[in-house]
Each structure stands twice: as C-alpha cells, then as structure tokens.
Amino acid sequence: MALYLIRHTTPKVEKGICYGQTDLDLAKSAIEERNEIALIIKDLDFEKVFSSPLKRCLKLAMSLFPEHAIETNDNLKEMNFGAWEMQPWADIPKAEMDQWSKDYVKNFVPKGESYIQLFQRVVSFISGIKMEESKNYAVVCHDGVIRSWLSFLLEMPLNKSFELEIGYGAVIKITHVQDLHHRIKFLKI
Template sequence: MDIYLIRHTTPAIAKGICYGQTDLDVTDSFPEEMLRTKAHLPQTVSTVFSSPLQRCRKLAEALFPQYPIHFHDHLKELDCGAWEMQPWDDIPKEEIDPWMKDFVHVAVPNGESYTRMHKRVVDCFEQIQQHPGPAVIVAHGGVLRSILSHITHTPLKESFDAFTLHYGCVVRLYQNGVGFAHEVLYNHSIEGKEWHRPSKN
C-alpha cells in the first residue's frame, strides 16, 4: 500500500506571524504550485484525505477533482491557541521561553503541545492505513512531520531537523515489511526559508 503525503501550497500570510489552525487562504502562486505538485503524483488513487482548513482543502480539490475528499479535524495543524496570528517577536518572553525550551511537551497557552498533536495525527493515520491504496493525505508541515516521525521512530524533538518539508512537497510512503519506508518525490521551496519562532531565538 502506498500513501502519498502532500503539504499545502504557500499560505497568504506574512513571514514572522505565528499561525496553526487559523484558516488561511493561499497565495496567487497556487495554480503554478499545484501543477508542480501534481506532476509527482500517480494518475489514479483510491482515497483522498485532507485537513479541512482551506489551504489544504483547495489543494486536495484541485489535485483530485474526480474523488470525494474525506476531511478530518485530526489532520489540522498544531493549535497555536493564544498565539494565533501574533507576530512571533511580540509573544511575551515569559510565555514563549518555556515552550522554546521544550516545544514537544509544553502546550501553547490555550492551545496544544506537539505531543498532543502527534497523538491525534497518528490515531488518524492508523485509521487511514485500513483503507485501500494508493491513498493521499493533504495536510500541514507539523502533521506530515508527525507521520514521518511515527513511521521512522524519530524523536519529535528531532523532527524539524530530520524532515524539511517545503510547501507543496510530495512524500511517498510504501510498505517495507511490517512498517513503512519513505521517499521524497518533490520538495522545492519557491519562498525561501520559513521562520516559525522569534527572530531573536
């Protein structure tokens, strides 16, 4: 069984802003980015799953117009709670310092921790494995890193260094014995480096 992981295209948001589950639109480069992603996908798939947030929904619907899309809240990005849509540099030091020291276990105020997100994502992924393949998951960077960490047994703390996933990327998972291996089919940045932390850290 093959499962294709696809990250959404570039969101319409300025760099340096904290966002997770905010329902952002996509940029004007969406048609070009969508075609670049599409070139690395199989012509036919069995089932398509997606985060319901529009930056994922629009890509899923554009890539697979002939398929019903199964939307799952468990495939949403990390809930950034009180920090949603705040500039990273404006988040109070007393709030962000504990999170920066242990972002895996410390929850964002009124949001969630990476560990909590990882659990809901893995629960959803294990359900998706029961469907016939090839399957597709269109989701967010944090969600795809959670899945890749799960199948490779990579500690969550190391996942950002282990898995650099640009907007519109495609990663193929394929069965390897009792588990999954992965190969990156497309992972090109048109926007340059992302920045999801305060500039002074």
C-alpha cells in the same frame, strides 16, 4: 500500497506570523506550486483522498483530485497555537515563549496544544486508515502533520523532526514494505 503525504502550498500570510489552525487562504504562487504537484501524481490512481478541513489544504485537495470525494478530518489540522495565532512571533510575550521553548514537544501553547498532542491525534488518525494492498491514498495536510507521521514511522524523537526539510507543496511517498517497515521517498521537498 502507498500513502502520499502532500503539504499545502504557500499560504496567504505575512512572513513572521504565527499560524496553525487559522483558516488561511492560499497565496498567488499556489497555482504554480499546485501544477508541480499535479505533474508528480498525474499517472497515479488514488483509492481515497483525505484532507485537513482548513481551506489551504482542502482547496488544494479539491483542485488535485476533482473526481474524488475528499474526506476531511480535524485530526489532520495543524498544531493549535491558541493565543499566539496570527501574532507576529516577535510580539509573543518572552516569558511565554521561553516557557514553551524549554520543551516545545510537551509544553502547551497558551490556550493551544502541545506538539505531543498533535502527534497523538495524527498517529491515531493515519494509523486507523484502512488501506488495501496495491492502492494509493493521499493525505493533503500540514507541516506538523507530516513531521508527526514521519517521526512515528522513523521512530525519531519529535524534537528531531525539524531536521527534515518539508517545504510548501512537498510530496512524500510512503510505501508499506512488510510488517512495520516502510520505504519513504521525498518526491518534492
């Protein structure tokens, strides 16, 4: 069985803006990026497709998998940046940013969540997917969701997860080998 993690394409937002659970639409480049993903998965059959309910993921999922009923789940949403959502990173109060930066894995964003909370909800959801052998499953989601799941599989400390390169439209194939062993292949970064 294989699980394909697909990151949404470029969102329609200015550079330097903090966003997480804000329901952003897709940029014009999304069509070209979507077509690149479609080429990678074109010959695959998928048993189920899961998606974040945020439109930057759901639109991509519906476009890539028009023949599937897309199962959305809030646990696949990006990190909640609370009071910082849609604020320029440069305008976030320095004291708040300094406090969060001391340990962004455990510290909460004001009125938001911590990275460990994101990790816990992602691991809870994805590990609960009932997968059959010899079947493919797709999860269309966000950067933080992918980093969380890869950190879990690789037993990587969360603060090291940002060393992984995961661009917009990334496609990662995770194949279950045996017991708790997995093969991870970056098909598109």
